[in-house]
Amino acid sequence: MSTAAKAREVSVGESGLGPYGQIIVAGRHVMAADEAESLGGRDTGPDPYELVMSGLGACTAMTMRMYAERKQWPLARSSVQVRHSKITGSDGKPLDRFERVITLEGDLSEEQRQRLLEIANKCPVHQTLTRGSEVLTSLA
Structure with a gap:
């Protein structure tokens, strides 16, 4: 490990x-x-889920900003709306669904906008949520 x-x-x-x-x-x-x-x-x-959604939204916006700055793209501003719901997965088990709606402002080409959408999925919090995590618990 x-x-x-x-x-x-x-x-x-x-x-x-x-x-x-x-x-x-x-x-x-x-x-x-x-x-x-x-x-x-x-x-x-x-509430706890609002905190998780806040982390996802903030991480998404920060990751896109870092990428746009590195590429010197004209991203003026971004915002991320996040929604959480509980659904039933294809295997019949409960599943958490996080939906993001990203707004990009600035004189960006369609290719740049699509690339920033791809980069949103590379934010570390997104990756943590999609791959799953190990939680270890003990008493103090």
């Missing part, structure tokens, strides 16, 4: 704001997470 070259870490703990409120510390960044009021939370932050 290989190990990652650079391990990353975040800490998550209960915030005391309702039954499900959480405080997330990622490096020097502090964020909140919670469940919607309809699920018994207080909606003090994004």
Whole structure:
């Protein structure tokens, strides 16, 4: 089994704001997470799937930006809308579906736009979600 070259870490703990409120510390960044009021939370932050979708959207936009800068393409701005749903896969098992709609602004050719769409699929979070991951859990 290989190990990652650079391990990353975040800490998550209960915030005391309702039954499900959480405080997330990622490096020097502090964020909140919670469940919607309809699920018994207080909606003090994004829910866990909204955080996953945020990571996918941000990674997609950043990856396209890096590529466009490297190629010196005139990408003025990009935005990514992400939707999550649960579906039944072809094997009858539950499956998570993430749908992205990407908006590209700038004087880009159709070939450049299509290449940026291909590059979106190379974002590391996209690759993590599509290949699956190993999650190891232990008590402190």
